[in-house]
Amino acid sequence: xxxxxxxxxxxxxxxxxxxxxxxxxxxxxxxxxxxxxxxxxxxxxxxxxxxxxxxxxxxxxxxxxxxxxxxxxxxxxxxxxxxxxxxxxxxxxxxxxxxxxxxxxxxxxxxxxxxxxxxxxxxxxxxxxxxxxxxxxxxxxxxxxxxxxxxxxxxxxx
Amino acid sequence: xxxxxxxxxxxxxxxxxxxxxxxxxxxxxxxxxxxxxxxxxxxxxxxxxxxxxxxxxxxxxxxxxxxxxxxxxxxxxxxxxxxxxxxxxxxxxxxxxxxxxxxxxxxxxxxxxxxxxxxxxxxxxxxxxxxxxxxxxxxxxxxxxxxxxxxxxxxxxxxxxxxxxxxxxxxxxxxxxxxxxxxxxxxxxxxxxxxxxxxxxxxxxxxxxxxxxxxxxxxxxxxxxxxxxxxxxxxxxxxxxxxxxxxxxxxxxxxxxxxxxxxxxxxxxxxxxxxxxxxxxxxxxxxxxxxxxxxxxxxxxxxxxxxxxxxxxxxxxxxxxxxxxxxxxxxxxxxxxxxxxxxxxxxxxxxxxxxxxxxxxxxxxxxxxxxxxxxxxxxxxxxxxxxxxxxxxxxxxxxxxxxxxxxxxxxxxxxxxxxxxxxxxxxxxxxxxxxxxxxxxxxxxxx
Numbered sequence: 001x002x003x004x005x006x007x008x009x010x011x012x013x014x015x016x017x018x019x020x021x022x023x024x025x026x027x028x029x030x031x032x033x034x035x036x037x038x039x040x041x042x043x044x045x046x047x048x049x050x051x052x053x054x055x056x057x058x059x060x061x062x063x064x065x066x067x068x069x070x071x072x073x074x075x076x077x078x079x080x081x082x083x084x085x086x087x088x089x090x091x092x093x094x095x096x097x098x099x100x101x102x103x104x105x106x107x108x109x110x111x112x113x114x115x116x117x118x119x120x121x122x123x124x125x126x127x128x129x130x131x132x133x134x135x136x137x138x139x140x141x142x143x144x145x146x147x148x149x150x151x152x153x154x155x156x157x158x
Numbered sequence: 159x160x161x162x163x164x165x166x167x168x169x170x171x172x173x174x175x176x177x178x179x180x181x182x183x184x185x186x187x188x189x190x191x192x193x194x195x196x197x198x199x200x201x202x203x204x205x206x207x208x209x210x211x212x213x214x215x216x217x218x219x220x221x222x223x224x225x226x227x228x229x230x231x232x233x234x235x236x237x238x239x240x241x242x243x244x245x246x247x248x249x250x251x252x253x254x255x256x257x258x259x260x261x262x263x264x265x266x267x268x269x270x271x272x273x274x275x276x277x278x279x280x281x282x283x284x285x286x287x288x289x290x291x292x293x294x295x296x297x298x299x300x301x302x303x304x305x306x307x308x309x310x311x312x313x314x315x316x317x318x319x320x321x322x323x324x325x326x327x328x329x330x331x332x333x334x335x336x337x338x339x340x341x342x343x344x345x346x347x348x349x350x351x352x353x354x355x356x357x358x359x360x361x362x363x364x365x366x367x368x369x370x371x372x373x374x375x376x377x378x379x380x381x382x383x384x385x386x387x388x389x390x391x392x393x394x395x396x397x398x399x400x401x402x403x404x405x406x407x408x409x410x411x412x413x414x415x416x417x418x419x420x421x422x423x424x425x426x427x428x429x430x431x432x433x434x435x436x437x438x439x440x441x442x443x444x445x446x447x448x449x450x451x452x453x454x455x456x457x458x459x460x461x462x463x464x465x466x467x468x469x470x471x472x473x474x475x476x477x478x479x480x481x482x483x484x485x486x487x488x489x490x491x492x493x494x495x496x497x498x499x500x501x502x503x504x505x506x507x508x509x510x511x512x513x514x515x516x517x518x519x520x521x522x523x524x525x526x527x528x529x530x531x532x533x534x535x536x537x538x539x540x541x542x543x544x545x546x547x548x549x550x551x552x553x554x555x556x557x558x559x560x561x562x563x564x565x566x567x568x569x570x571x572x573x574x575x576x577x578x579x580x581x582x583x584x585x586x587x588x589x590x591x592x593x594x595x596x597x598x599x600x601x602x603x604x605x
Contacts, residue, residue: 043596051605058436060605061382067598095596103598107605109436110382110401118382118401121605130596138598142605 043097045136049105049123052143057120060107067093070100070127070157080108099130104154105140119145124153265303267312270296274315277322286329293323304394304413305424313394317343317350325361337368344369345410346393372408375431379404381416383439388418403434416441 062080107121123142143149273296280288320343327336383400423439
């Protein structure tokens, strides 16, 4: 596409740039101030995923994580998301203080889907409780798809 | 093309200093004028930051358009720009930015057919060695093009060449090699039925035995591709689309072709009895996955330093701009660009930007309708409910093109323009912090 100057805009250029220079300083201040005014930090749970010692599944390309608040109708589904870059991911779940929840993790061969035939491994938590007064951590072991442990997921709700 | 600069400021990011053509549409002016109206001071300040801080100086003729306003009129103006420019993108040959096909025209199997004919001629002249040589040559010729042959008739030639060669070897007394050849035929073409008018009953019985052995020893192949939905061809036979598991595959060597219509990937796989082979193929631009991963990180709200590192790791082939609003509105933008690389923000790659846009827009509309501050994850990560594509094109004459997208229930979005060839992805996060929620820090490094 050829370059076509826009005279209507060019004619405004001097005033435009004067404002721009003045505004830049203000913008930095505004951005910094707003950035500092973030809300309280969410509760954080370190979720460590481990592979069962007897597992034979290939290194997964993607994960799907289902977080179910026992008091909510629908679970929150994260993924499938890519694992190839660094294997660490932050997921933000709608779990308030005191909520009871379960986590169901599927390891997948592809980003495209993470159910049935294409799932490599699965593992899940028991019923956990959000408590921000402690450092929260959770470990889930993944088992080969089709094993009794994998078939036990998702966990039953109380 | 603009020079890449180091990122030296925390609040501002370089924008291209280049002459930009946004066409003759007055709606662009409307958007700019509205953005700088006094009543929208905050918007103006943030927008100007993008302009003024470029390369630490005023970027002449560079525009950093967009809005951080909740004003529907402003958003409407930008929508008009978008509508006006989208067809221009198509006219400008956006298709050229997509990964070129790696497929040539279908190869001719004529030479193979000729060698089969010659082998048969030799066989009927009782010159079995010559028949074996011709058939072997035909098989070799076919093997060199097998991955591109979709025509069932082509693969029928392959089967007949094997049968011809098996028969010739049996007549020369080389039973061991004859069995090998017929066994391979049974593995790759288990549906093949010898012609009793041509193949002696003794050879048919041997072949049936070998086929029974082959079909008793099977494994499976799990096939996945990025993007998903590619066609799978196993030994020339269509076997559905990715992702899938091909079951009951006779143990032995197989040709697997995964083809999404633009690109194809070819593998020769050794399937072992009782085992599952895993095959994953990449059918899109190499940068697409990185770009998508970056966008996913954006959606998952990694901190800015991490994002900056990741953007840099892509080595300049991606431009990502992010608007991350809070109560008052915060602009966060980062990214780089270079070349005609396409950063795809969809799991499935479409052939044109218009199609890609068509996939994004319903998500945007749905988000607008729901007025939900909800971020989609995983496969949808790259199209967090207000994700936009921007693009510039280069016709070799330092031209540029803007695609501006603004929508959503909260704060507006913007995109950046620049001369030179580039494609940018604009991701707009309209998700507030998660004070009442729980963040899971997932460590999958030990899987």
